[in-house]
Amino acid sequence: MSSLIVEGGHRLQGNISPQGAKNEALEVICATLLTPERVVISNLPDIADVRNLISLIEEMGVETEHIDNNTVSFSAKEIDTEYLYSEQFRKKAQSLRGSVMIVGPLLARFGKAILPKPGGDKIGRRRLDTHFWGWQKLGAEFEYDELGKYYNITAPNGLKGCYMLLDEASVTGTANIIMAAVLASGVTTIYNAACEPYIQQLCKMLVRMGAKITGIGSNLLTICGVDYLGGTDHKMLPDMIEVGSFIGVAAMTGSDIVLENVGIDDLGIMPECFRRLGVNMEVEGDNIHVRQDEIYAIDSFMDGSIMTFSDAPWPGLSPDLLSIFLVVATQAKGSVLIHQKMFESRLFFVDKLIDMGAKIILCDPHRAAVIGAGKFHCLHSTNMVSPDIRAGIAMLIAALGARGTSRIQNINQIDRGYERIDERLNKLGAHIIRSEE
Template structure:
């Protein structure tokens, strides 16, 4: 288990370019299974979750060619379906949350899929009902086999239908869309997720020959086709990393320019940080965060306490609430952080309290932060990263704290952030990676 040794109190200055979007890349890579032709993907982040998924596809028989550090060509023209029944596949797929999105492409093209209960972040229950119900509505049968602790999904051809999703699940929508593009007839998906990453997936599928109407809305209409061809696709910058860097700059009083952020796809993220009192300057497709000696949280127009809550797009991403929480500890003013979607994502706040943050954990979903600005600076401590987003929040806290902190289990951070220590050290941070 690797550890970060973080010397706090250093201001950074310089440019940093966000990596490709992890959540989009996971969907796009799974979608390559829908065609026997070559698919080229650019701006792929070099992170653990992505690398493990690509390796899993290679073990399944896909031809994988790394064209550059961030570009791949994948061709699924000789997939070994029997590999899905092996203990090795189940072990590897269970360790990767993104493996759930193999379900739709495998069932659509090959009529068979095996899905072990997927791993990933330890952030509470993350149900798969939306995935399963959607695939079943298209005509697949699903059975949980206790002997292999996996779901076995079979289909003798899929047929389009109308469905109203019980929740606007991003990965659930992606799975259903990928299955529906090869189904017979027309599929209508209402209450579909409409995040930019879903839009990107639909655009790539359209470039491969799929027929999808309503891209960017919560009502998708998919006219099934017999086959799909190859495509060339570029992954968007990671909006969660953009938000992480904005918070990091404010907390450390740094001046940072974020290059090529795809600003128009960031939704309400910039405005939400502005409500925390953080100055954000858009310059073309860049964001400049000037050095902040202090920042003050706004109140609502009636004077009541500001609340940040996660919501489906175009609401605020749940992946950023950990960052908002830690950034608020060094602001002036108070804020309520309401994490609606995952019941365990706020449990890392006990470490922030140990560092001197004034936080009241109201329940598993809500935390009240009382900020007193730099008058209540954080102090160094030792922490263990429970998941990707809490891990980056801990790193931000450590970088602003007085003294030297340790963050253990940083493999969780590496799952979502490419070479974060090297990239931040290049603009003035002091982070040492210790590998056991």
Template sequence: MGTFKIEGGHQLKGEIQPQGAKNEALQILCAVLLTPEVVTINNIPDIIDVNKLISLLKNLGVKVKHLSSGSYSFQADDINLDYLKSANFKEEGRGLRGSIMIVGPLLARFGKGYIPKPGGDKIGRRRLDTHFEGFINLGAKFRYNREEYFYGVEADKLKGTDMLLDEASVTGTANIVMAAVLAEGTTTIYNAACEPYLQQLCKMLNRMGAKISGVGSNLLTIEGVDVLGGTAHRMLPDMIEIGSWIGLAAMTKSELTIKNVSWDDLGQIPNVFAKLGITLERKGDDIYIPEHKDGYEIQNYIDGSILTIADAPWPGFTPDLLSIVLVVATQAKGEVLVHQKMFESRLFFVDKLIDMGAKIILCDPHRATVIGHDFKSQLKATTMVSPDIRAGISLLIAALSAKGTSTIHNIEQIDRGYEHIVERLKKIGAKIERLDGN
């Protein structure tokens, strides 16, 4: 189990470039299974979850070439479907939540798709029903081995249909779209997710020859085609990482520039941080955060009541940044209620912040009230364990702002979502070391 040693309380300064989007990568990489032709993908983040998925694709028979930093070509012209029945696949697929995304493309092109119950963050229940109900609506037969926790769908030929999703699941929508593009006839998906990463997937599929309309809305119409071709695609910068660096700048009173953020795809993120009192300046496609010498003050509602920040489907605020918001609020002037609607275990890391001196009331598994210190009382260094990716980066930000030297164990959780984080943070002045194997 790896460890970070962090000497906190230092101001940072400089520029940081966000990595490619993790959540987009887990969809885009699986889409290469839809064609026997070459697909080139750029701006792929070098992180554990993505590298595991690339390894899984290789084991399936996809020809993978590393072209340059962040750039790969993929060709799925000789897929080994027998691998899906192997013990190695059951083990490999179980260790990666993104493995569910191979099922739609495999079902569409080869008539069968299997997956062990995926792992990933321990942040509460994350249902797969939306994925499989969509496949069943397209004509697939579903089976589930309870003893091995192994899912399967099979179909001679998928048929287009009308469907209403029970929830606007991003991965569920993406998986169903990838299945429907090669189905016979027309599919309509209502209550579809419309996140920028899903829009990226749809645009890429259209370049490959798919016929998807309504991209960016919650009603997608897909006219099935017989085959898809190759294409080149560049992934967006990771909006969760961008939000993390905004929070880091505020908590450490640092002057930072976040480069090439694709402002138009950030949605509510700049507005939410502005409500926390953080100054953000748009400079071209960069975000400039000046040094907050006098701190930052949370806005109340017009009637004076306490601000609530909650997650919601796009274009609402992403749940992946609520952990960052909660940490940033610990040093703000004022109070905020953080409402995590989607996952019932994601706020349980607050006990570690309370140990550091934060004033947080955990109201229930979904809500926490934060009373900010206004930097009058600095967080104190401590030893902690990272429970998941987003809580992990939040604890790292807290440690970088705290007085003294903190230790964070289980940093593999952070490495799952953040690329070369030690090297990148050191370049802007962070005092951080990796102590692997401790």
């Protein structure tokens, strides 16, 4: 098991650029299955989840060419749909949660797909009802194979457009339904659709391929099905979660860091939320300058009540950022309530922060109260095991701001979402050693 050995207490300085967006990457890579023509995607992050998804669709028959480390061309001329029924496919798909998003494109283009139970972070129940319900509304049928533990999904009469009101604004669910609907006959209307920048990016890419989609950027999408989609070039957005992670690193270590080319127009409420946490940051064009501060103080509401940060559908705060806000608050002056509404296991890593000296009360699986120490390096080092991507990066941020040397195990979880994180932070002055055990 690989580990990161982190010597905390060092202030960082310099410039850093975020990688391409992980969540967008998984969507647009799957969208290449919708056309036999060449699709070129640039600004792809070189991370484990992306590499594994590319490997999966290559085994399905997609031809790829790695133009450089972050640019790949895809050509899905011939897909071996029989491979979907193999044990090899099921095992590989089960290890990667992003594999669920190949179903929409396969249903749209070939009228059939296989869905094993996908893998991913262990952060609580992550239901797929929205995906299933949307496909069923379009005409898909499901048969569960008890022996193989997978769903056989078919569209025997083709997919047909319809009106649907989603039970939740699921990002991956919306993406999957969109990709199924673009080749369905007739008109599909999706209300309560997710409207995150990554969904907007997917829609814009599909429009360039020939899809007819209106309402992009809103929660009401109208899709007129077409018979054929062609190739395109697509450049991905910067990863807003990595932007938030680097702001957290700068705040936690009292550092002076410039984040370059962050895609400021697509960050939503996140910069303002960091300011309410007390982080001293300025927007300079498309850059964010986090300035060195002696301490930062958490804001309070106008009536004097405790500041609360909770996740919400876009343009609200992403649930992927709350673990970062929580760990940064441990060194701030003041108190804050972190309310993780979506996933019931994402806050369980706080026991390690408590072991490091943080003053945190885990109220229930969804809420944690943090009483900030009001000084840097108030935490002390410890050994930790990363349970998922976002908890892992929060642990790394905590270790960077703590006194002494910490060890974080199971860092393959961090590698799933962050490209060469140790190397990039070391260039800013961090002291991180990767240990292969």
